[in-house]
Structure formats: C-alpha cells, structure tokens
Amino acid sequence: MTPHLLSTESNVLSVALAGNPNAGKSTLFNALTGARQHVGNWPGKTVEQKTGEFARHGRRIAITDLPGTYSLSAYTMEELVSRDYLLDSRPDAIIAVADATNLERNLYLIVQLLELELPTVVALNMMDVAAKQGLQIDIPELSCSLNVPVIPSIARQERGIDEIVAAVSHASTLPTSACSLDYGEAIERAIASLLVIINDYIAIREYYAPRWLAVRLLEGDVDVAARLSGLPGGSELLPAAGKRRAELAAALGEDIDLFIADRRYTWIHNLAGRVVRAGSAHTMSNSDRIDHVMTDRRLGIPIFMLAMWLVFKITTDLSAPWVDWIDGVLSGPISRWVMTVLGAIGLGETWVASLLIDGVIAGVGGVLVFVPVLMALYFALAVLEDSGYMARGAFVMDRLMNRIGLHGRSFLPLMVGFGCSVPAIYATRTLTNERDRIMTGLLVPFMSCGARLPVYVLFAAIFFPRYASVVIMGLYLLGVIIAIGVGLLLQHSLLPAAAAPGLVMELPPYRLPTARGIGVQMWIRTRAFLQHAASLILVTTIAIWFLTAIPAGAHGTFANVAMADSVFGRASNAMASVLEPLGFGTWESGGALISGLVAKEVVVSTLAQTYGTSGAIDEATSNTFLQDLGEIVTSFLGAILDTLKAIPGLIGINLSVGDDEAVPGLADAIRASFTESSGGHAAAAGLAFMVFVLLYTPCMATIAAMRHELGTRWMWLSFVGQLAIAWLAAFFVFRLGVWVGGL
Amino acid sequence: MLREVLQAVEAAEGPVTLTELSRQLNLDPRVLDGMLEHWSRRGKLVVNSETAMACAGGLKEPGHCSCGSSASGDGCPFIARLPKSYAVFTPTEFDVELR
Numbered sequence: 044m045t046p047h048l049l050s051t052e053s054n055v056l057s058v059a060l061a062g063n064p065n066a067g068k069s070t071l072f073n074a075l076t077g078a079r080q081h082v083g084n085w086p087g088k089t090v091e092q093k094t095g096e097f098a099r100h101g102r103r104i105a106i107t108d109l110p111g112t113y114s115l116s117a118y119t120m121e122e123l124v125s126r127d128y129l130l131d132s133r134p135d136a137i138i139a140v141a142d143a144t145n146l147e148r149n150l151y152l153i154v155q156l157l158e159l160e161l162p163t164v165v166a167l168n169m170m171d172v173a174a175k176q177g178l179q180i181d182i183p184e185l186s187c188s189l190n191v192p193v194i195p196s197i198a199r200q201e202r203g204i205d206e207i208v209a210a211v212s213h214a215s216t217l218p219t220s221a222c223s224l225d226y227g228e229a230i231e232r233a234i235a236s237l238l239v240i241i242n243d244y245i246a247i248r249e250y251y252a253p254r255w256l257a258v259r260l261l262e263g264d265v266d267v268a269a270r271l272s273g274l275p276g277g278s279e280l281l282p283a284a285g286k287r288r289a290e291l292a293a294a295l296g297e298d299i300d301l302f303i304a305d306r307r308y309t310w311i312h313n314l315a316g317r318v319v320r321a322g323s324a325h326t327m328s329n330s331d332r333i334d335h336v337m338t339d340r341r342l343g344i345p346i347f348m349l350a351m352w353l354v355f356k357i358t359t360d361l362s363a364p365w366v367d368w369i370d371g372v373l374s375g376p377i378s379r380w381v382m383t384v385l386g387a388i389g390l391g392e393t394w395v396a397s398l399l400i401d402g403v404i405a406g407v408g409g410v411l412v413f414v415p416v417l418m419a420l421y422f423a424l425a426v427l428e429d430s431g432y433m434a435r436g437a438f439v440m441d442r443l444m445n446r447i448g449l450h451g452r453s454f455l456p457l458m459v460g461f462g463c464s465v466p467a468i469y470a471t472r473t474l475t476n477e478r479d480r481i482m483t484g485l486l487v488p489f490m491s492c493g494a495r496l497p498v499y500v501l502f503a504a505i506f507f508p509r510y511a512s513v514v515i516m517g518l519y520l521l522g523v524i525i526a527i528g529v530g531l532l533l534q535h536s537l538l539p540a541a542a543a544p545g546l547v548m549e550l551p552p553y554r555l556p557t558a559r560g561i562g563v564q565m566w567i568r569t570r571a572f573l574q575h576a577a578s579l580i581l582v583t584t585i586a587i588w589f590l591t592a593i594p595a596g597a598h599g600t601f602a603n604v605a606m607a608d609s610v611f612g613r614a615s616n617a618m619a620s621v622l623e624p625l626g627f628g629t630w631e632s633g634g635a636l637i638s639g640l641v642a643k644e645v646v647v648s649t650l651a652q653t654y655g656t657s658g659a660i661d662e663a664t665s666n667t668f669l670q671d672l673g674e675i676v677t678s679f680l681g682a683i684l685d686t687l688k689a690i691p692g693l694i695g696i697n698l699s700v701g702d703d704e705a706v707p708g709l710a711d712a713i714r715a716s717f718t719e720s721s722g723g724h725a726a727a728a729g730l731a732f733m734v735f736v737l738l739y740t741p742c743m744a745t746i747a748a749m750r751h752e753l754g755t756r757w758m759w760l761s762f763v764g765q766l767a768i769a770w771l772a773a774f775f776v777f778r779l780g781v782w783v784g785g786l
Numbered sequence: 787m788l789r790e791v792l793q794a795v796e797a798a799e800g801p802v803t804l805t806e807l808s809r810q811l812n813l814d815p816r817v818l819d820g821m822l823e824h825w826s827r828r829g830k831l832v833v834n835s836e837t838a839m840a841c842a843g844g845l846k847e848p849g850h851c852s853c854g855s856s857a858s859g860d861g862c863p864f865i866a867r868l869p870k871s872y873a874v875f876t877p878t879e880f881d882v883e884l885r
Contacts, residue, residue: 113820113823116827118827145814145816147814147816147817148814148816148817148819148820151820301788301789301828304788304824305787305788305789308787308788308821309787312787312813312817331805334803334805338803434869437869438801438803438869441800441801442800442801445800445801545794545795545796545797545798545800545801545802545873545874546795546798546800546801546802546871546872546873546874547795547798547801547802547803547804547807547822547871547872547873548801548802548803548804548869548870548871549803549804549815549819549869549870549871550803550804550805550869551869
C-alpha cells in the first residue's frame with residue numbers, strides 16, 4: 044500500500060482526466076468545467092492542453108484534460124505528454140474515462156494508469172449507447188477486479204457527473220494500492236527483486252510507484268531509465284534491471300516487453316469476458332452482413348466488375364447530351380462571336396483568326412466538350428467512395444495483386460494510378476521493399492488514368508455507340524489484365540518475389556453519401572481538369588497550331604499551307620508507316636499520339652485540330668446575338684430532357700429516339716479517315732487506337748517521375764516496354780477485329 | 787494473444803478484413819486493432835493510413851502533393867482515400883544492383 048499525499052499547497056484538488064480518443068473525455072471535461080476552462084498547448088509541444096476549475100460539494104477541483112491515448116508507452120507525443128504529466132505533476136487523482144461500448148480496448152490504458160498507484164476513479168461513459176447495443180456490464184465485478192470505484196455515466200446528458208466528483212474526492216483521501224494484475228511467476232520474481240532495491244532509496248520510491256517502476260524497467264523503457272540515471276540508487280537499480288531482463292529473456296525465450304504486454308492483454312480479455320455480456324443486438328452489424336457478400340472470395344470480383352460497368356454506363360450515357368450541348372455552343376455561338384469580334388477589329392481573315400478558331404477553340408474546345416464526361420465519372424466514383432464501397436473494391440482487387448506476388452501495400456499506388464500516374468509513381472516510395480517498389484512503379488502506367496477517358500469516350504461513341512460503356516470498362520479491365528500479365532512475366536524473370544505476406548484491412552462502415560461530399564469531390568477534380576486545359580493543353584494546342592502553320596517545304600506560306608505539308612504533318616507522317624499495321628496509319632493519328640506524350644487529353648485536341656473540323660463551324664449561319672443566346676438556352680433545355688431520358692437506359696429501358704454522336708464533325712472526319720487507313724475496317728482500327736492509347740506511355744510527367752523514383756534503367760525499360768506492348772496489343776486487336784469480328 | 791494475432795496475419799492467404807480476422811481470433815475488432823497497432827510499434831507490421839500514403843512521395847510542401855493533372859500545383863485531386871491497413875513488414879531483400 045502506498046500512502047498518497049493530498050496537495051498541501053492549497054485546498055484545490057488536482058485531477059487528471061485520461062482516456063482513449065473518442066471515449067467522451069472532452070464531453071465530460073466540458074460537463075465538469077462549463078465555461079471555466081483554458082485552452083493552450085503543453086509546454087514545448089504542439090499538443091493541445093485543456094485545463095479548468097470548478098467547485099462541487101464544497102470542494103474546489105482543478106482538472107487537466109490529458110490528450111486521448113490508447114496506452115502510456117510514450118511512443119507518440121500524446122502518450123509522452125500524458126505520462127510526463129502524471130509522473131511529474133503527480134495529480135491528486137485520475138478520472139479514467141472508458142467507453143462502455145468498447146471496454147476491452149479501453150482497459151489497456153486503465154490498467155497502465157492503475158499501475159501508477161494514483162487514486163483513480165473509472166468513469167464508464169456512454170452507458171446509454173452500450174445499452175442500445177445490448178451490452179450489459181457487471182460494474183461491481185469490474186470495480187472489484189480493478190480495485191477502484193467504477194461510476195457509470197452518460198457525459199453527453201451530464202448523468203453520473205456528481206457521482207464521479209464525489210468518488211474522486213473520496214478516493215483522493217484514501218491510500219492507493221497497485222492493480223492486481225499478475226504477470227506470472229518469473230516476472231513477479233524479478234519485480235520483487237527490483238522492489239527490494241527501489242524500497243532502499245526514498246528518492247525513487249517517493250517519486251515513482253515502485254511496482255510500476257519495476258515493470259517499466261523490465262520492459263526496457265529507455266525514458267524511465269534516463270529519469271533514474273541522475274537519482275541516488277539509479278546506478279544500482281539500472282544494472283540490476285538489465286541483469287533481470289537478460290535472465291528473463293533467456294528463461295522465457297522472447298522479449299520481456301512483449302511477454303508483459305501479452306499478459307496484460309490476456310488478463311484484460313479474461314476480465315472483459317467476465318464483466319461484459321453481449322445481448323442479441325450486439326451481433327453482426329449491417330456493414331458486416333453486406334461485406335459477407337461484397338468481399339466474398341468468389342463474388343467479390345464479379346460484383347466489383349458490375350459496379351464498374353455501372354460507373355461507365357453513367358459516365359457515357361448521362362453525359363452524352365451535355366457533350367453535344369457544349370460542342371454545339373463552342374462550334375456555333377462562341378466561334379461566331381469570336382469571328383465577329385475579330386472581324387470588327389480587322390483580324391477576321393488573318394492567321395490570328397485561324398490560331399483562335401482552328402487552334403485554341405478547336406483544340407482546347409475539343410477537350411472541354413468532355414468535361415461533362417469527367418464530371419459524370421467523378422460523380423459515380425464519389426458515390427462509391429463516400430458510400431464506403433471503394434474500400435471493398437480495393438480489397439477484392441488486392442487479391443488479384445497477390446497473384447503476382449505484390450505485397451499488400453502496393454494496391455495503394457495502383458489505385459491512385461486510375462486517377463493520375465504521377466502521384467501513383469511517387470506513392471511507390473512508401474513501399475519498404477525495393478522489389479515491390481519497382482514492380483509497382485512499372486505496373487502503375489497500365490492503370491488507365493483519367494486523362495485517357497476523353498479519348499475512349501470519343502472513339503467509343505464513334506465506333507461503338509451502343510456499347511460505349513462496355514467498351515470503356517473493357518479498356519480499364521484490359522489495363523489491369525495486361526498489368527497482371529506483365530507482373531507475372533517480371534516475377535518469373537527480372538523481379539522474382541517471395542510469397543506475399545498477410546494484409547489486414549479495416550473496412551469503414553457503409554453510409555449514405557451526402558450531396559455536399561459528392562459535390563466537393565466533383566468540383567475539386569473538375570477544377571483540376573479545367574486548370575489543366577487552361578494551361579498545359581492550351582499551350583500545346585497553340586504550339587501544334589504553329590507547327591501546322593509552318594510549311595515544311597516550298598508548298599505554301601505561313602498559316603496558308605495544307606496541314607499534311609506542314610512541319611507537324613511531315614513529322615507525324617514518319618509515324619504513319621509504323622502505325623499502318625494497326626489500321627490507323629495516318630499522319631493525323633501519328634501526330635495525335637506523339638502530342639499525347641505531353642498529356643493524354645492532348646490526343647483529342649490534336650485530332651480536333653488536325654482534322655480541321657472547326658473550319659466549317661457554322662460560318663454560313665448568321666444569327667444575331669439574341670438568336671445565339673436563344674439557341675444556347677434551347678439546346679440546354681434539350682440536354683436536360685435527353686439526360687432524363689437516358690436515366691431509364693441505365694436499367695435497359697431505352698427512351699432515346701436515336702444515338703446522337705459526340706462531336707459530330709470530328710466523329711465524321713475520324714470515321715472517314717480510319718475507314719480509309721484500315722481498308723474498310725474502321726471499327727477494328729478505332730478499337731486498336733484506344734488500346735494503343737491505353738497502353739503506351741502515359742505522359743512526360745510520368746516518365747520524369749519514373750526516372751526520379753525508379754532510376755534511369757527502369758524508366759527506359761518501362762518506356763520502351765510500354766510502346767512495344769501497346770503496338771503488339773493494338774496489332775493483335777486490329778487483326779482479330781478484321782479476321783474474326785469483321786469489324 | 788499477441789503472438790497469435792501476428793501469426794494469424796502472417797499465415798493469412800491474401801488480404802483479410804479486420805472483421806474476418808477478429809471473428810477468426812474471437813476478439814472484438816477494436817481490441818484486435820489495438821493489438822495490430824502494438825505490432826506496428828514493434829516494427830513487425832506496417833500500418834497504411836489512408837491519404838497520407840498515396841501522397842507521401844509526391845509532397846512538395848506540407849499538405850501539398852504534386853500531380854500531373856493539377857496544373858496549379860495546389861494538390862492532387864486524385865489522391866485515393868483508402869482504408870487503414872496493416873501489412874507484414876518484409877525487410878528489403880532485393881536491394882542488389884537494381885538501379
């Protein structure tokens with residue numbers, strides 16, 4: 044028994060409030076102190092310190108709210124702050140707040156607090172929630188086992204507060220005793236031998252609880268050892284503790300701290316088993332029941348595929364009317380207004396007009412028309428993320444990744460790769476295993492990034508209008524399949540793997556997505572795309588316009604030359620022969636693919652520029668400004684109507700009259716060009732083009748990230764390897780389409 | 787108990803959910819989470835905590851993440867929000883002449 048002295052400095056009782064995060068500690072603190080509280084930082088730390096003072100039953104109490112922690116191991120800053128306060132300030136009492144719905148986990152900290160031998164009261168909080176969950180807690184048995192008062196409370200409703208204060212006031216006047224946790228014969232013998240030394244030195248035993256100190260020394264706590272090194276007796280105690288540790292390690296065959304922690308967990312588990320009774324309500328949650336199906340080893344992947352199909356169905360079907368609307372506005376009223384303004388300032392028939400109309404509006408506008416597509420995609424993905432399903436998707440996909448020996452952590456960069464390859468490559472840095480890092484980095488580019496989507500949507504709408512969503516999902520799937528194939532190849536050649544170790548994933552509960560959450564995600568991602576369009580894509584389209592305006596030979600003058608005879612046309616034409624076996628061996632395709640190395644969205648803008656679809660932009664139409672505004676509003680209302688008609692189509696009910704094409708002028712030009720280059724197999728060539736875009740190098744930023752993260756050698760392997768895979772896969776798809784499918 | 791937890795994670799064939807593992811070990815998932823945390827402190831498990839993981843390597847400055855699709859450089863919008871997970875730590879055994 045250790046006598047505890049009350050603060051003699053004043054009549055104020057100092058109390059520390061300790062507990063796990065989210066145990067209701069702050070609520071209790073507020074209930075106790077009301078407005079009489081002070082918020083600051085712990086000295087020299089960035090951890091928030093809350094103190095307050097109140098009077099009850101004629102007693103003044105100063106209370107300090109310690110940071111929420113799960114233990115007193117001094118591993119985190121919060122733990123260190125809490126432990127230092129309890130050791131150095133020696134409060135008169137502790138209120139240990141425990142979440143009644145999660146008692147077993149909370150007990151770990153409580154047991155450590157009790158070992159400090161300070162007067163302690165356990166506030167068993169959230170009793171109402173525990174009751175709703177059907178939990179029954181045997182409070183007398185818990186109190187008896189812990190050897191301290193346990194007060195049930197509902198801090199949110201200020202219930203149990205008086206009882207807690209009364210218990211603390213009373214406990215602080217009584218002698219304290221150590222917690223009755225038994226660490227087993229060998230450890231207890233070692234504790235006893237250290238207690239003999241500790242009790243010989245008053246400076247140590249009056250400052251630290253002897254048993255707690257002995258346990259901490261046996262656990263090898265370096266912080267506690269440092270505290271003792273300057274005290275009388277420290278020079279005797281520390282070597283003795285070291286000797287006992289060595290003896291115990293030899294006798295037990297494992298680390299002492301692990302052994303002690305294990306004994307604590309076992310003791311707590313047995314105690315919780317005795318005092319907590321789970322009722323019928325405390326069974327599987329709804330999320331658990333849903334997960335039973337969603338993460339099933341056989342059903343998980345098909346369900347994930349179905350979810351992805353729905354995502355792409357929403358992406359293509361619901362956005363189509365808006366793609367048409369933006370295209371109509373850009374190629375109609377906007378282009379006419381620009382022409383009118385240019386004409387008014389005398390630039391109507393100059394190269395400046397061509398730059399703005401054929402370069403900027405055709406190029407950037409060609410990408411901007413796909414903003415609704417991306418917004419629809421971001422909407423669908425945000426719903427999946429906010430509902431909690433995306434975590435399940437990652438879980439089932441991780442099983443696939445395991446097949447190629449990729450360790451659990453690799454799925455993170457791979458998932459990020461579906462958004463953008465650059466941060467995904469950087470994210471591989473967090474993998475501790477070099478082989479995993481390189482393997483994951485090499486596979487990231489096969490995850491189809493968001494920038495490729497406009498290309499898929501354009502080509503799927505041109506060549507597979509009825510099956511656009513299936514084709515797009517198939518492309519994403521093909522990327523994953525190719526990644527697995529490449530992974531297997533690397534695993535059996537350059538990057539052999541050990542067996543993939545285990546991974547435990549904490550799946551969040553399912554919840555209804557909120558409109559605000561979805562809106563914020565959509566806006567943040569769409570804004571990034573618009574910023575990209577306004578910077579990199581704009582600059583690239585201007586550069587390409589200049590290259591198409593400069594004649595390569597004697598034919599033509601600046602801004603007055605056939606595109607095929609321009610610098611860009613001639614340079615791109617060099618690619619045409621390489622692409623010929625793939626069915627799209629034209630200089631326009633070659634040029635688009637080369638410019639796509641800047642960013643994949645540029646593939647579409649370059650196609651829009653090189654096919655010159657803006658040349659015929661309703662120039663014949665001469666509307667007034669008001670007529671143009673009327674046209675914009677009318678087509679806007681039409682787009683709303685078409686979107687509403689498309690919704691039943693998601694479940695197979697077709698209310699749409701026809702299949703309008705996205706960007707009709709460009710679509711006609713691409714179809715005609717591909718028909719000619721493929722010998723009449725335009726659809727096969729279109730599919731091969733999409734496969735090529737899926738598989739060849741994402742962009743220069745990705746290459747730079749790869750060189751930075753993986754090194755030059757792996758960067759080149761990736762660059763050349765992707766080009767080779769893209770060419771071979773596109774060739775295979777085109778030939779298969781021609782020979783088997785007759786596309 | 788702690789050893790059983792680590793052994794169960796090491797023996798798992800492929801990924802398991804915290805709920806699955808807690809059922810297997812007859813433990814409350816939150817208690818199991820505490821034990822997994824214990825092993826991560828000892829360096830036997832590596833904990834992945836949501837967004838910080840995906841962004842870690844691309845940090846330009848605290849709280850910001852470089853991204854090929856974010857021209858303004860004020861953060862990548864594609865950072866995946868993925869669940870917390872624990873993986874068995876495997877020491878680097880492949881740091882031979884790879885570069």
